[in-house]
Amino acid sequence: MKKSIIDELVSIFGQDNVLTEREDMIAYSYDAAPVEIEPEAVVFATTTEQISQLMKLAYREEIPVTPRGQGSGLSGGSIPLKSGIVLAMDRMKNLIEFDPNNRLITIEAGFTTADIDPIVAEANLFYPPDPGSVAFSTIGGNVAENAGGLRGLKYGVTKDYVKMLKVVMPQGDIVTLGSKCVKHVAGFNSELMFVGSEGLLGIMTEVTLALLPVPQHRESALAIFNSLDGAAQAVSDIIAAGVTPSTMEFMDNATINAVQNFKDCGLPRDAAAVLLIETDGEENSAKAEMAIVEEQVQKNDLRNFARAQNSAERDALFAGRRVALNALASVKPNLILEDATVKRSVLPDMVRGIIAIAEKHDIQVGIFGHAGDGNLHPTFLIDQSNKEEMARCHKAVDELFQLAIDLDGTISGEHGIGLEKKPYLQNQIGASGIKLLQDLKRMFDPKNLLNPGKMFDMPGEA
Numbered sequence: 001m002k003k004s005i006i007d008e009l010v011s012i013f014g015q016d017n018v019l020t021e022r023e024d025m026i027a028y029s030y031d032a033a034p035v036e037i038e039p040e041a042v043v044f045a046t047t048t049e050q051i052s053q054l055m056k057l058a059y060r061e062e063i064p065v066t067p068r069g070q071g072s073g074l075s076g077g078s079i080p081l082k083s084g085i086v087l088a089m090d091r092m093k094n095l096i097e098f099d100p101n102n103r104l105i106t107i108e109a110g111f112t113t114a115d116i117d118p119i120v121a122e123a124n125l126f127y128p129p130d131p132g133s134v135a136f137s138t139i140g141g142n143v144a145e146n147a148g149g150l151r152g153l154k155y156g157v158t159k160d161y162v163k164m165l166k167v168v169m170p171q172g173d174i175v176t177l178g179s180k181c182v183k184h185v186a187g188f189n190s191e192l193m194f195v196g197s198e199g200l201l202g203i204m205t206e207v208t209l210a211l212l213p214v215p216q217h218r219e220s221a222l223a224i225f226n227s228l229d230g231a232a233q234a235v236s237d238i239i240a241a242g243v244t245p246s247t248m249e250f251m252d253n254a255t256i257n258a259v260q261n262f263k264d265c266g267l268p269r270d271a272a273a274v275l276l277i278e279t280d281g282e283e284n285s286a287k288a289e290m291a292i293v294e295e296q297v298q299k300n301d302l303r304n305f306a307r308a309q310n311s312a313e314r315d316a317l318f319a320g321r322r323v324a325l326n327a328l329a330s331v332k333p334n335l336i337l338e339d340a341t342v343k344r345s346v347l348p349d350m351v352r353g354i355i356a357i358a359e360k361h362d363i364q365v366g367i368f369g370h371a372g373d374g375n376l377h378p379t380f381l382i383d384q385s386n387k388e389e390m391a392r393c394h395k396a397v398d399e400l401f402q403l404a405i406d407l408d409g410t411i412s413g414e415h416g417i418g419l420e421k422k423p424y425l426q427n428q429i430g431a432s433g434i435k436l437l438q439d440l441k442r443m444f445d446p447k448n449l450l451n452p453g454k455m456f457d458m459p460g461e462a
């Protein structure tokens with residue numbers, strides 16, 4: 001990068017907030033996806049105005065800019081594909097306003113998701129979206145990926161809570177979108193354009209989120225099944241019986257064993273699958289819902305149904321699910337974690353299909369995830385240095401996405417497209433769908449400088 005540009009970056013951000021040495025920038029060349037590309041510079045923003053100045057400079061000099069939260073994304077979204085500048089948001093993490101009367105909180109985009117609840121708990125409120133990465137992901141990254149979580153089944157995902165956004169546009173303009181009112185129809189619903197935009201359309205710097213009252217009571221249980229089909233069918237039956245648990249998480253036998261090897265969470269190694277189920281709300285209704293859940297699981301090859309009697313038991317039940325990804329990651333040198341999602345009614349077909357694909361290509365797989373909303377995480381366990389195994393794994397991934405599409409599902413329920421699923425997006429939304437995305441991108445970012453090469457290629461870019 002030219003010295004004059006580095007000097008300009010230093011004058012905008014200050015010497016301590018600009019990195020240009022290779023060894024300092026390694027951590028900014030990858031995220032949780034298995035790809036690594038080095039940037040030319042990393043800048044740490046602390047104000048919206050700095051980001052506006054950065055984008056004006058980048059636009060003038062035609063330098064790609066890749067926004068980055070904590071780099072926990074699983075689709076390669078924060079990898080600087082075209083090098084250029086990584087804009088690190090993790091030092092922009094102030095609380096701007098907590099407004100308990102209107103059940104709103106406004107925070108800077110680098111705020112860590114898990115840090116919201118301790119602030120709002122004093123008013124008996126909570127922020128429902130809780131991705132497995134809640135302890136380290138940023139709210140800007142959550143908005144950019146429309147992150148879901150363990151409570152998505154009942155409480156929805158990030159998009160259901162975004163009220164207002166402050167955004168720096170690719171040419172440096174600062175816009176404030178949305179409203180703090182419960183109802184707001186002045187103009188397009190343009191704040192939602194940025195939810196799930198994966199850093200392609202603008203840089204979120206401030207986010208206003210809706211909060212909910214903490215449910216009065218929670219009932220938690222672990223259902224242990226003798227067959228995979230039984231667990232998958234139970235999910236479908238529970239929903240069909242009219243109950244919407246706040247959580248319904250699935251782990252198959254491979255995941256259970258990986259968890260037990262990683263940390264003893266008391267899970268039965270010989271079970272085919274388990275479901276972690278939670279109902280919440282007013283005490284009587286949470287208990288009545290859990291009774292219906294129990295009725296439904298009993299019909300589906302159930303081995304055991306254990307209810308937590310207190311919060312310590314509940315935490316113990318959830319401990320295994322919280323470490324599932326790390327546990328699977330320790331089985332083989334590498335993993336490919338997918339988030340293809342289907343309607344709950346076809347979950348048994350999806351589970352059977354995943355197992356058949358893994359067997360056909362002789363790839364180890366662990367399946368866990370948010371089964372209640374049809375969002376499974378089939379996780380292929382591989383060794384990237386084994387080229388022959390990788391070739392088989394790629395075929396398995398191709399077939400997995402096609403299976404999801406054939407079942408009227410989606411190639412991504414929560415991790416986004418980024419780099420990893422770019423080759424598959426057209427199968428999902430068609431050529432006209434891709435053209436619409438390209439047209440929108442061109443309108444927001446005519447020089448294609450903000451996170452270029454992600455989600456789809458612009459004409460002539462590939």
Ligand SMILES: Cc1cc2nc3c(=O)[nH]c(=O)nc-3n(C[C@H](O)[C@H](O)[C@H](O)COP(=O)(O)OP(=O)(O)OC[C@H]3O[C@@H](n4cnc5c(N)ncnc54)[C@H](O)[C@@H]3O)c2cc1C
Nearest residue numbers: 069070071072073077132133138140141144147148199204
């Ligand atoms: C162990 C583990 C568990 C996970 N569990 C879940 C889960 O349950 N549910 C789920 O949905 N995801 C999950 N994830 C994926 C990941 O944590 C989420 O996608 C999260 O939202 C990413 O946040 P981040 O701050 O790390 O963003 P990054 O990974 O840094 O960035 C993600 C994308 O957002 C863009 N971006 C970041 N900040 C901004 C900003 N301020 N403005 C504009 N664009 C921006 C980046 O350019 C990139 O495209 C998990 C990841 C891990 C490692």
